[in-house]
Amino acid sequence: MGRDRGKVWLGAAGVVINANGQWLVVKKRYSGLKGVWSLPAGFVKEGETADEAVVREVKEETGIECEVTGLIGLRTGVIREVISDNMAIFYCKPIDPDQKITIQESELFEAKWLSIEEIVHGGEASVMLREMASNELVKHQLFRKDDINPGEVFEYSTYRLFFNN
Template sequence: MSKRGKVWLAAAGIVEYESKYLVVMKKYGGLKGKWSFPAGFVDPGETVDEAAVREVYEETGIVAETIGIAGIRSGVINNDISDNLVVFHMKRTGGTEITETAEIATCAFLTKEELLADPRTSSMIPSFLNGMDQFMTEMNPGNQFQYTTYKLMYHTPK
């Protein structure tokens, strides 16, 4: 069993700046070659919002702060591992873009229209950018992830 055990917790950041969204293209895993929001696992001794801030900085060089919760992605891998991601709305406060790291092939600020038109955009991005007005969506993000259950839950202001 991995050091994370069978319940995983990660954080992602939706950083909007000048009507564009910060996205990364990872070099590995199921998101290799796909635009996705900066994200990663919560480290011991760290809160989920702190993890989002850290991951955005580590993957992109952009300094940002959390300003709200966009939603949660919760799935089960192979009927065994609970994989959970808290997605935050974030505000850029500084930093300069990094073009490449050990994990990231590239990062960029792209418009909603660019992301929705690009076939390399991960399946989760359109759901969050289109401002879902429902609470939950079930979907299959791709067989490469081996999810047996996959749900997106959105913040729905009253």
């Protein structure tokens, strides 16, 4: 919570799944997630969309380049009855299936690919990660549509819609 983000936070997390069905997971060096498997994630920066933020965060933390194909869900909560903490969770796939993981050592202890079985029963996953891995998320994703313009009056420089097909 070092930087002042105000009282409404927006983060983005990526469920990056490889061709073997394994999930890309990280062990952070800080926060309540320190030392447990969680999703690559971070805060949305000024001038970027949430889906752009997750691509950036996955690349920064793990070196894996990915693309967003859908929205899985939203985690939302209030911290200490003051801070609105929100995270968009995106379904992503790696662009290069052979790309090697290179961790951001200042933020992570480790990053690796784990099977759903290892996440659910390994005993080292965050509550959110375990809950998500226990469900068939891919079947429930909202799909991304880029070629929409809601009208010049809104002055969007980037606009995307996620919806169920």
